[in-house]
Amino acid sequence: MKTLESTAPFHTEIGGVLVSARGLQKSFHGRTIMRNVDFDMHAGDITVIIGKSGSGKSTMLRALAGLTEPDEGTIDFDGVRVFEDQQRTEAWADKSFHVGMVFQTYTLWPHMNVLDNLTLAPRKRLGMSGSEARDRAESALAEVGMKQHILSRCTQLSGGERQRVAIARALMMKPRLLLCDEITSALDPPVAAEVLEVLRRLKAEEGIAIALVTHDMAFASKAADRLVFFQDGEIAVNTTPELAFTRSDNEELNKFIDAVRF
Template sequence: MTHINLEPQGETVAVPVHSRIPVDTGQVLVQARGLQKSFYHRSILKNVDFDMHRGDITVIIGKSGSGKSTLLRAIAGLTDPDAGEISIDGKTVFEGTTRTKDWAEASANVGMIFQTYTLWPHMNVLDNLTLAPRKTRGIAASEAKDRAESALDEVGMKQHILSRPTQLSGGERQRVAIARALMMKPKLLLCDEITSALDPPVAAEVLDVLRRLKEEDGIAVALVTHDMAFASKAADRLVFFHNGEIAVNATPEEAFDNCDNPDLKKFVDAVRF
């Protein structure tokens, strides 16, 4: 066995088991089987199997181009796999090359947050949060405002409800982006490198928000990140992508303390510096 020294935190790695199992509507929130995706004849996802349980934090790591973000985008419906199957909250939403009739209902339980915030600079925080619920779901202005106040309170940003994004720091804007995702009351948040542009102390605060959402609201989080300290402390599962495949799927303790995967060890050693 090879021990990975995280400095200051040590943690987990194991070999994934790829087996087709029925969706467990009691615990399994997301299940993907045999996902394949290519771009310009380059294979990005190679027969990927992936599960997430309700209320879990799953940290996904790996080199750029290894398939991490493509997996999140497939679950969010932002890209269609070339083959495979995806189930969300007990409903099959993607099969073969087709979205099923259950896609719209199931996808309402999924929120996605990006590195770039994607906030409208000419709108204040309140309008950024309420625009989509009012336009796409027909939610009344008063209810949308109540939801916005509640979501902002959850991320510690209620005092900035009338601020413009340009008046906020990067960490504050990312908290607003999280609050906006909470407006639809999701069961799952997909977070793609949301702290990579932030200073470490600010990134730690944003990640702490996600941990509280998991602990207090039972929201599952799938997070692509290079923050090994967060992975070691807060993740329920750690998934390591290598060349389009899940090379490791384990608890952080298994992945970081009892690692016999040389590619994971190499990756962790590289991102520590």
């Protein structure tokens, strides 16, 4: 069976603007969750997104991933308009191949082994052959240090190992943008540090742009290229980690960092 790769070529080089969102707004049941959000991401950067629960962080990630449709605003990806007029454009069908998302709860199939979890979507969505899918799975697992577990059942793995498998599964589609929503919040600090190190390596070696919602301020201060602080549905601060942690004039950001850092 012929592999059906994305028909859209990828244009954005490292350092260029990969994602550009303007005027994003979203309400649920009369409550505004996200308002007036303008947001850019550069290829090869790690953007850490922080803020209180319900401040709009995860809603923005889901909007970028195509899992939530904003009520207003536009989204450009790789220089192409993929969302406007409250709906995805025709270009999204091709560009969505370049976007991966990893969730806090792994979302792995417990009755399948690691190999089957990784190859299910590529074989069904891309028409990939079994041998080609296995080759890509081995490569993706090697990138996250899990190649030796390719035939293990997910129920046999630790939390950190499952999260690495979830990242490898997202890599199966060869994304240029990886969205991570609280992926280390249920892990012990040493294990979380290992998972976050995997993301740093992917950024450095593969040039993947990563948007990461987290409460891990140690990672935010060391690994992020940009730090975005959500406050009441809006982006209140968008700056470098150095400025956010040392010279921010936003008192709510300072209070948030102090509260979660210790």
